[in-house]
Amino acid sequence: MADAYPLYLPPDARRLFQSESLLRRMAQAAHWSKTTRLLELFGSLGGLALTKALGCTATIVEPEVHAADFLRERARAAGMIEKVTFLNQPVAGASFAVESFDAVLAMGRIVGEPGVVAERARTWLAPKGRLGLTVLAKVGRLQSDELVSYWEKRLGAPLLNTREAMMAIESKGYEPELMESLSDVELDEYYRELDTLLAKVDDSHDGAKALREESRVHRAQNGRGGVTWAFVLARRKEPGEKPPVNRDGG
Numbered sequence: 001m002a003d004a005y006p007l008y009l010p011p012d013a014r015r016l017f018q019s020e021s022l023l024r025r026m027a028q029a030a031h032w033s034k035t036t037r038l039l040e041l042f043g044s045l046g047g048l049a050l051t052k053a054l055g056c057t058a059t060i061v062e063p064e065v066h067a068a069d070f071l072r073e074r075a076r077a078a079g080m081i082e083k084v085t086f087l088n089q090p091v092a093g094a095s096f097a098v099e100s101f102d103a104v105l106a107m108g109r110i111v112g113e114p115g116v117v118a119e120r121a122r123t124w125l126a127p128k129g130r131l132g133l134t135v136l137a138k139v140g141r142l143q144s145d146e147l148v149s150y151w152e153k154r155l156g157a158p159l160l161n162t163r164e165a166m167m168a169i170e171s172k173g174y175e176p177e178l179m180e181s182l183s184d185v186e187l188d189e190y191y192r193e194l195d196t197l198l199a200k201v202d203d204s205h206d207g208a209k210a211l212r213e214e215s216r217v218h219r220a221q222n223g224r225g226g227v228t229w230a231f232v233l234a235r236r237k238e239p240g241e242k243p244p245v246n247r248d249g250g
Contacts, residue, residue, distance in 0.1 A: 005110070005112045006042065006109055006111045006112070008206075008208065013193070014193055016182065017107045017180065017229075020049075022231070023049060023050050026130070026132060029130075030235070032056065035056065036054055037101045037126075038056060038058040038102070039058070039100070039104045040061070041061050041109070042109040043067065048084070060087065061089060061091050062087070062088060068086050068088045072086055098123055100124050101129060103129060110134050115168040118234070122173050125236045128235060129236045130177075131236070132233045134229060135229070136155070136229060137162045137227070138159055138161040139228050144225045144226055144227070150214075154214070162179060165230065170234070175234060175235045177233050178232070180230065191215045
């Protein structure tokens with residue numbers, strides 16, 4: 001695993017893939033309910049909103065003390081503190097019993113190579129449990145050589161396109177159910193917001209230094225990089241399970 005994992009993000013940064021529409025589509029696709037057990041790697045407001053909407057329980061692994069305290073206060077203010085367990089520890093060292101959760105989520109944070117994370121999370125998922133994973137992927141017909149080279153060096157692995165990213169997850173025993181990715185306009189807005197936050201972070205911070213370079217390389221593409229952030233939801237498959245019914249009329 002590359003030293004970059006998980007990719008640095010300022011604690012106050014807006015998290016990607018937190019929209020109400022995406023959360024609702026995930027819950028509907030997974031048939032989640034008040035009995036659902038959620039695990040979120042790096043807590044988010046989206047994870048708390050999902051927990052509150054479902055009335056279920058959640059475990060949040062959050063290594064940043066500032067972020068954990070912020071989320072704890074938000075959970076308390078929402079009257080759901082008893083529903084959420086906070087683990088203030090590194091995500092890489094997290095370990096749970098087999099089939100402890102119905103969902104393992106990493107929303108807006110890239111915590112590792114898709115196949116590696118999928119394989120690790122599958123052990124924690126109950127049958128038919130869902131993995132929601134944020135990935136970096138090539139999109140479109142053409143990509144910037146500079147941007148692809150940057151990311152492959154940063155991640156220590158070949159950069160996959162969206163189909164390959166889904167196949168990497170599928171190969172670890174999953175059925176992908178939905179994918180949502182950022183447009184060029186959304187990417188530009190995301191990096192503009194990050195630049196504002198990074199102006200307040202000391203230059204000696206290694207994570208901030210890497211993120212500044214990431215933003216610089218993105219801006220240099222003038223909206224034609226061909227690499228974006230995406231979120232994949234996939235269901236744990238069981239050995240011997242039949243392929244899904246073909247719904248395209250073919």
